[in-house]
Amino acid sequence: MTLRSLGYLRHLALGLAVAAAALLALPAVAQPCFIFVHGKQTNTNTYTSYSAARNYWVSGSRDFIQTATRNYTASYYVVGYNGTRPYWESQSAGEVANEIVAATNGTADGGGHACAKTYAQGGTFWVIAHSMGGPVMDFILGNNDSSDPNYNYNGPYSTVASRISLAITLSGAHRGSEGADAVCFQSNPFCSFIAQFIQSCDDATYWLRSSDDVQVKTYSNAPARSVYLTGGYEAIFGASACLSGEDDGVVQYASIYACNGSATASYDNSNVCGNSSKQESSGFFNLDGAHENHDDIRNDSDRDTRRQIPDGIWTCSGSPCSPNTVVQSSMSSAQFVSILW
């Protein structure tokens, strides 16, 4: 056995111990109901079929929702919207807002799952959004007040903001994707996103480009509820070559972490924008980075390394870990979410 493998085993054991300790030490706090918002789609399946929306979070025997809710200890609701439409449209943001409010009222999703407590009964609600679910939530939470530019544009945004506690985005496309730049109008045929959800420049993809005129920040205020950011840095062969800095094969770090400035700036785990350099003046907070690709991060299929990022959530010996520090050796984002509540 090599020193490296001994180190790895030690690493693994420590990681598991820390995770177990964290789970055992759970305090008696408000148990949230999780509301899951999927990402972009190449068809309307998740909008018309509950099983499609539910399976979005599943890979074989692995299930993000089962893991994040600690084997359904927490209740949940799965949203299904039209992921082929621009993030701000009625069948996307409007549908998501309506479903979130329904969830907080105790209505069951298409699979019969309802939040254990309604808002009126004192329930708390955490939204978990993947990919395009990020800008969808940014649009809703940034247009919740009557003074906001697109207040309640096509749904009950104000009710959503008043009822949810926070949102966590998994590789959220807050600033779009360079993949969309490559795909739209066939501007760069060398960049292959053929296997990804942005394989064609449909309306949703058009509104996920890096250009400022389509960015959600241009049409929203700062989010009314905190948006916590985690994302992947495992490349996808062919696609990642066309993305700046670290990426998960579909979305680059500048977008995953909602950075201000250029949506295509080159960032990694050491230097990605901190909490004071976001696309809005407040409301976005870094969690960490995961060695998962864009698909892995939503289906619990890759329990891998996690690293601290600037202003990240992990502490080492009582202080914030240095950016790029390996903080877990085999933890998926679903497992990560499960220890946050």
Add this chain to the structure above:
Amino acid sequence: MTTPKTPLRPLHLLLAFAAAVLLLPVPAVLAQDDASGVRTLAQHTADVYRQAARYPNDSRPVEAGALDPVRAERVPAPHSLPGRNADSPLITVWSREVSFEAPAPVDLYATVDRPGQGGGKGQSQGQGGKVAAAISGEVITADGETVGSVVYNDDGKGVDRRAGDGIYSARFTLPQGAVPDLAASFGVRVTAKTADGETVGTTGGFLYSNPHAHLGGEIRDEVRDGNLVMSVEVTVEKAGRFHLAGTLAEMNGTPVGWAQTAAELEPGTHTLELSFYGLMFRDHGVAGPYRLASLSLSTTTSMPNALNDLVEDAHRTAAYPLSAFTDRGFGNPGLLQAADRLVAAPGKAGH
């Protein structure tokens, strides 16, 4: 081929041990609040909400060192698309404005850079220097219909500021038939061919706006109930919903805070009020006069919104002492309630 073997020596063992120690992970845990035992994500969120509750939703301070948030949303950011290989040229495109207000022409820019040694993915943009290229663009609607084309030049003529600086410029006039009733997004498919024969491309874009209201010119300021209220005259040409936002700054330009308002308005002349919550001046610690550093009006009747040109340095206020402003927190009820729910004690709401 056999790799020569070297016997282990004490120094090697020491180095190996040191390497093993370095390979071990730093035990890391989620940050926790040790007093209450409440997990940090909930506690952190509650703390953020309680702090933010000192201000209303429509007016907030700008953190020290932060950008003017109203202006920041109107500053176009260059964006790049790396080439297929690490040494492929990197094309970067941007426009002069996020949104062009009719009937203004559209100014577009592009550069092509060669990544530096070992460059490409993960490198800073333009590290290897500018590359001469023939650059052209095709302006396309969101539906994919071509409305015109442009050639980018680096000759110092017209819209191009300096010849040979590697920044290629183009000016495009939107055909009258393509001018939207309110606003429309246009894509620009940009293609660059270098002298080496390499072709790179990306998609840029811009918003073209035909707003239904304009700023009237008159701006007044007064302190009302401890807040600084700016009354801004707006002339509405077509009924709709309108959004106004502004950032107030010290006279030296340091942002103090922002405010926004929105209203449904009929055609005619109206006054919209931006109420800057007085506590921001107390927190900032600098008395007036202040500058209305940026002022943005937009027509938000539908998406995409039509953005009027940003007005910078729109107004200078009277000299107000800090004592004129409220020193009381707003007590934003929505945020306080959200905070209370997040960290509710067992048996109370949320558990």
